[in-house]
Amino acid sequence: MTNRKMKDAGVEPLLGYLLGLVGFVLVSEYIFQKSEFAKYFVILASLSVLFRLTDKNRINFLRSTFGDKVKNRIRLFENAILCLPFIAVLLSHSFFTESAALFLASMVLALVSFESNASFTIPTPFSKRPFEFAVGFRKSLAIILMSYAIMPISIRVDNLNLGIFSMALITFVALNFYTKPEPKYYVWAHASSPRTFVINKVLVASAHLSILVAPVFITLLAFFPTQFDVILFYSGLSFLFLWTIILAKYSAFPREIGLSEGIIIAMSIYFSPLLVALIPYFYIKSINKLKPLLDDSSR
Amino acid sequence: MIRVDELSKSYGKNMVLSGISLEFTKGRIYGIVGENGAGKTTLFKCIAGLEPCEGVVTSDLTPLKNNLGLLLTEPFFFSKITGKEYIRLLCNARKKENVDIDARNIFELPLNQYASTYSTGMKKKLALTAILLQENEYFILDEPFNGVDIQSNLVLTEVILKLKDLGKTVLVSSHIFSTLADICDEIYLLKKGAPIKAVQKDGFKDLEREMKAGTIGNKIDQLKLK
Numbered sequence: 003m004t005n006r007k008m009k010d011a012g013v014e015p016l017l018g019y020l021l022g023l024v025g026f027v028l029v030s031e032y033i034f035q036k037s038e039f040a041k042y043f044v045i046l047a048s049l050s051v052l053f054r055l056t057d058k059n060r061i062n063f064l065r066s067t068f069g070d071k072v073k074n075r076i077r078l079f080e081n082a083i084l085c086l087p088f089i090a091v092l093l094s095h096s097f098f099t100e101s102a103a104l105f106l107a108s109m110v111l112a113l114v115s116f117e118s119n120a121s122f123t124i125p126t127p128f129s130k131r132p133f134e135f136a137v138g139f140r141k142s143l144a145i146i147l148m149s150y151a152i153m154p155i156s157i158r159v160d161n162l163n164l165g166i167f168s169m170a171l172i173t174f175v176a177l178n179f180y181t182k183p184e185p186k187y188y189v190w191a192h193a194s195s196p197r198t199f200v201i202n203k204v205l206v207a208s209a210h211l212s213i214l215v216a217p218v219f220i221t222l223l224a225f226f227p228t229q230f231d232v233i234l235f236y237s238g239l240s241f242l243f244l245w246t247i248i249l250a251k252y253s254a255f256p257r258e259i260g261l262s263e264g265i266i267i268a269m270s271i272y273f274s275p276l277l278v279a280l281i282p283y284f285y286i287k288s289i290n291k292l293k294p295l296l297d298d299s300s301r
Numbered sequence: 302m303i304r305v306d307e308l309s310k311s312y313g314k315n316m317v318l319s320g321i322s323l324e325f326t327k328g329r330i331y332g333i334v335g336e337n338g339a340g341k342t343t344l345f346k347c348i349a350g351l352e353p354c355e356g357v358v359t360s361d362l363t364p365l366k367n368n369l370g371l372l373l374t375e376p377f378f379f380s381k382i383t384g385k386e387y388i389r390l391l392c393n394a395r396k397k398e399n400v401d402i403d404a405r406n407i408f409e410l411p412l413n414q415y416a417s418t419y420s421t422g423m424k425k426k427l428a429l430t431a432i433l434l435q436e437n438e439y440f441i442l443d444e445p446f447n448g449v450d451i452q453s454n455l456v457l458t459e460v461i462l463k464l465k466d467l468g469k470t471v472l473v474s475s476h477i478f479s480t481l482a483d484i485c486d487e488i489y490l491l492k493k494g495a496p497i498k499a500v501q502k503d504g505f506k507d508l509e510r511e512m513k514a515g516t517i518g519n520k521i522d523q524l525k526l527k
Binding site: 131 | 349350351353366367371373376377379380381382383385386387389390391393394395396413414415
C-alpha cells in the first residue's frame, strides 16, 4: 500500500523509504538535542504506530486469510520491523533498558487486538463544529491524555522544556487530524467560496487547538511566569504549523499531501521562519485547487 | 429549473456521458432509469459539480450547488462521527446553524451513536435527513430506496412528494420501477451515457413493458431451468 502511494506521488519507493529514514533520524536527533525527555517521545511515537496495527478488523482479516499461526508470525514480524528504527535511536543514546522494554511491548502488542466499544460515544468539546477535531480527538484520546500527563511532571521537576514538549505533542496530534484529505463531497457541500472555506477551516481549527492546548498553556504560564515569552513563542509556532498543514492539505486536494510538500514542511521544523513563506504559498495553491469544487462560476 | 446543455464526460477513452441535454423544471419529480453503468451516477455528479465534465449546467438559483441536496448511492461517513454531528456538519456547511436536529429526526435514528456503526439503510436515512435539513431547492437522490426498510420507504416516498408540493425540483434514480412510477412526473431512460427516451406519466406502463421485453428477452429460456 505504501509502495503504491509513493508510486502515485511519482516517487521511487526505495528513494521514499531512504528519505523517510533520513528524516526520521534527523528529527529524532533534533529532539534528543532539545530535550532530556526525548526517549519518552520516541517510545510514545513508537507505541502509537504499533497501536495502529492492533485494530480488531485488521487482525480478523489476517486471521481469516492466513490462520492463527501465520497471522501471529506476520504480526510479530511487522512489529519487529516497525519498532526497529525507534530501538536503534534509543540504543544509539545508550537507553538499553528502554530499548528492551519497547521491544518486549511490541511483541506483546503483536499478539493482541483492540476493538473500540461501538455503543459508547466518547464525548468531545468539538461536537458543535465537526469534523476534524471531533473525529481526531476520539481517535487519539489516549495519546492526548498521555500528553497532558507530561505537564504535571514538568512542573514537579521544574523543567519548562518538558512542558513545551507536552504542548508540542498535543499540536503534533492535532496536525495529524489534517494529513488525510476528506472525500470531495465534504468540501463540495459547503456553500462558500474557496477563500471563505479555507479561512473558516483555519479559524475553526485554531479555536479547537486553543481548547486542546489551553490547560497546558495556562498552567505553564502560571508556573513559569518569567519565561512567558518562550511559552508564547512555542504556542504561536503551534498555530503556524496548524495553519500550514491545513493549507498544505487543501493545496494538494483531493490527493494526499505529497512527498515534496512533506519535505518542505519537515524542513520548516528546523527552520521555522520558512513558515512565513509556506503559509501564503499553500494558501494560494489551495484556493486554486478548490476552485473547481467550490466556485460554481468556474464550470 | 435546472438546464443541462451538451453534457459530456469521459474517463480516458471511455465515454460515459455523451452530449446530454435535459431540462428539469420546478415542482416536478424526474426519474432516471438505466442499466448498471448507463451513466446515472456520473450524470448526477456532473450536474452537481462534483465531477468535472464538458457542457453547461445552469439553474434559476445560482450557484446551483449551494441550493442542491445530493444523496450519493453510498454515502461516506468518518469512523468516529455521530449521526448528529454528521447532520450538523452538513447544515453548518450551508450556514443553517440552529437546526433542531432531534425534533426533526423523522427516521428515529440513534443520532448519538457513531454513523459508521449504522446499517446501510440507516446510513442512507441519515444522509437524506441531512440534505433535507439543509433546506435545499433542488434534490438529486441516487438510489434513495436501496437498503431502506419498507416502512422508511413509505416515509421516503411521502417526503419526495412533499418536496414536489413545495415546488422543489427532484431527480431520482432507482432500480425499482414501480416506486418511480408512483412518484415521478417524467422518466428518462439512459443507455450508454445518453437519454434514449423521455416518458411522461401516461406512458410509464408502456415504458416498463418495453424495458422488460428488451432486458429479459429470451434470457430465462437461456438458463434452461428444470
